[in-house]
Amino acid sequence: MKDEMTMFRLMGLPDFQTGDDLAQKIIDTFSAQNKTLQSGDILVVAHKVVSKSEGACAYLDDITPSADAIELAKSVNKDPRKVEVILSQSNRIVRAMKRPDQEEGVLIAEHKNGYICANAAVDESNADHPGQLILLPDDPDKSARALCQRLETHFGCNLGVVISDTFGRPWRLGQTNVAIGLANVPGVMHMLGEADAFGRPLSVTAPAFADELAAASGLLMAKSAKSPVIIFRGLSWPKTDSSSRDLIRAHNEDLFR
Amino acid sequence: MKDEMTMFRLMGLPDFQTGDDLAQKIIDTFSAQNKTLQSGDILVVAHKVVSKSEGACAYLDDITPSADAIELAKSVNKDPRKVEVILSQSNRIVRAMKRPDQEEGVLIAEHKNGYICANAAVDESNADHPGQLILLPDDPDKSARALCQRLETHFGCNLGVVISDTFGRPWRLGQTNVAIGLANVPGVMHMLGEADAFGRPLSVTAPAFADELAAASGLLMAKSAKSPVIIFRGLSWPKTDSSSRDLIRAHNEDLFR
Numbered sequence: 158m159k160d161e162m163t164m165f166r167l168m169g170l171p172d173f174q175t176g177d178d179l180a181q182k183i184i185d186t187f188s189a190q191n192k193t194l195q196s197g198d199i200l201v202v203a204h205k206v207v208s209k210s211e212g213a214c215a216y217l218d219d220i221t222p223s224a225d226a227i228e229l230a231k232s233v234n235k236d237p238r239k240v241e242v243i244l245s246q247s248n249r250i251v252r253a254m255k256r257p258d259q260e261e262g263v264l265i266a267e268h269k270n271g272y273i274c275a276n277a278a279v280d281e282s283n284a285d286h287p288g289q290l291i292l293l294p295d296d297p298d299k300s301a302r303a304l305c306q307r308l309e310t311h312f313g314c315n316l317g318v319v320i321s322d323t324f325g326r327p328w329r330l331g332q333t334n335v336a337i338g339l340a341n342v343p344g345v346m347h348m349l350g351e352a353d354a355f356g357r358p359l360s361v362t363a364p365a366f367a368d369e370l371a372a373a374s375g376l377l378m379a380k381s382a383k384s385p386v387i388i389f390r391g392l393s394w395p396k397t398d399s400s401s402r403d404l405i406r407a408h409n410e411d412l413f414r
Numbered sequence: 415m416k417d418e419m420t421m422f423r424l425m426g427l428p429d430f431q432t433g434d435d436l437a438q439k440i441i442d443t444f445s446a447q448n449k450t451l452q453s454g455d456i457l458v459v460a461h462k463v464v465s466k467s468e469g470a471c472a473y474l475d476d477i478t479p480s481a482d483a484i485e486l487a488k489s490v491n492k493d494p495r496k497v498e499v500i501l502s503q504s505n506r507i508v509r510a511m512k513r514p515d516q517e518e519g520v521l522i523a524e525h526k527n528g529y530i531c532a533n534a535a536v537d538e539s540n541a542d543h544p545g546q547l548i549l550l551p552d553d554p555d556k557s558a559r560a561l562c563q564r565l566e567t568h569f570g571c572n573l574g575v576v577i578s579d580t581f582g583r584p585w586r587l588g589q590t591n592v593a594i595g596l597a598n599v600p601g602v603m604h605m606l607g608e609a610d611a612f613g614r615p616l617s618v619t620a621p622a623f624a625d626e627l628a629a630a631s632g633l634l635m636a637k638s639a640k641s642p643v644i645i646f647r648g649l650s651w652p653k654t655d656s657s658s659r660d661l662i663r664a665h666n667e668d669l670f671r
Contacts, residue, residue: 159634160422160423160425160634160641161420161421161422161423162420162421162422162634163418163419163421164418164419164420165417165418165419166417166418168417252670254669256666256667265669272585273585323619323621326583326622326663327584327585327663327668327669327670327671328529328530328584328662328663328668328670328671329592329622329625329661329663330602330622330660330661330662330663331601331602331603331620331621331622331623331625332619332620332621332622333622333625333626333629334626335586344587344588345587345588346588362539362580362589363587363588364580364588364589364632365583365586365587365588365589365590366588366633368586368629369590369591369629369630369632369633370633372590372625372626372629372630373626373629373630373633375621375626376419376623376626376627376630376646376649377416377417377418377419379621384417389633392633403587404586404587404588405585405586405587406584406585406586406587409513410513411584411585412509412511412522412584413670414584414585
């Protein structure tokens with residue numbers, strides 16, 4: 158492990174529309190600024206630019222809500238069409254709640270990819286126009302790997318990519334970014350068998366490396382600025398055949414689902 | 415917001431014992447390496463060195479478990495004396511579970527300071543000898559402020575301090591560091607009234623700034639190395655009269671307590 162690392166953000170990326178070549182636009186932006194990537198660099202990329210490029214969006218005007226969606230929408234005072242989209246993205250709803258002081262409540266959902274998050278990650282912020290909802294990419298690991306491969310080929314070095322989204326937490330206020338798609342980067346660093354600084358086995362220590370990266374990216378990735386790509390330089394990390402599913406707790410280990 | 419920041423760890427700190435002057439040892443270690451701190455730097459400090467310096471420890475040999483502790487210990491196959499210490503640190507137990515494949519189960523507890531975490535943060539790893547349990551500092555905000563003030567006076571600049579612990583998460587595997595004590599550093603950045611990159615109000619965006627710092631520190635703070643102090647340089651942040659309680663979700667907003 159090294160003693161120092163740097164983190165910087167890539168400014169100057171354009172807005173993204175369905176069909177845009179995200180990798181090429183990132184490459185072009187690096188080139189325009191005479192910047193490059195180095196072996197071992199990890200990019201954390203906000204999922205919104207991936208989702209927009211891939212067209213992972215829904216439009217309220219196109220949606221006819223089901224009876225279930227209409228019923229559930231009443232309980233949390235949401236647009237039934239938005240609830241329909243949330244249901245279409247979910248394995249199931251874990252909790253539904255609207256506090257008296259809230260105008261619109263929240264649906265804690267198990268997303269079809271396994272993540273548990275508010276409203277199945279269906280989001281209106283940073284949409285291009287009212288009525289557009291941004292969804293998660295269909296297969297964020299695949300998106301991360303495709304982007305990583307393109308960047309590795311162009312820059313001629315080994316890289317890692319983490320696609321992130323911003324999640325709330327059950328017991329703590331405020332949001333942090335978490336990893337929802339991985340290329341090469343380990344989700345969790347398993348330290349079984351290693352010892353602590355006093356030689357005692359570290360039996361349950363397993364840092365969530367990809368989530369540490371994602372959370373750190375939030376220090377430079379303000380939602381109000383167009384900085385969806387953050388680069389980490391100087392970390393040592395083992396290249397792995399990883400998946401964002403490595404970060405998801407199994408049902409039988411989960412006391413809060 | 416700046417476009418780049420660096421993170422480095424302070425190596426060469428000694429082990430800590432009850433009564434040690436943590437601030438002085440940090441200052442001495444900086445001096446010995448001809449390093450200094452700059453205005454705006456934030457230090458994330460692993461709570462264990464704070465707890466050890468302050469004597470926030472318990473010793474199994476000194477503990478007589480209560481009937482409640484003995485009963486609860488059976489259900490999760492823990493040493494009843496350890497359960498007694500956990501209960502003494504807790505407002506209440508949120509969940510108790512031992513899976514068939516686990517030798518020792520877990521008690522998810524609401525710590526008396528409000529954090530919800532495994533075993534009320536009572537920890538055996540990095541203890542100096544078997545039978546020693548490391549607790550959280552009595553008042554981690556007070557500890558953070560005292561440390562911050564000493565460092566600010568010595569280095570003649572404005573600093574921030576976050577005291578961290580390593581917590582698991584309910585739905586995600588692996589652990590991340592979270593903030594349990596704050597000096598000057600905002601817990602949550604409230605962005606109410608700001609707009610997203612497309613001018614839409616960011617009504618619920620509130621990055622958990624101190625937790626982002628804590629999680630990021632895990633990238634350089636390996637448990638198996640003696641690197642309990644991580645320095646962040648280059649961030650712009652507003653100095654605030656903050657408390658780690660700013661990060662704790664109120665009971666009435668909590669769907670999972």
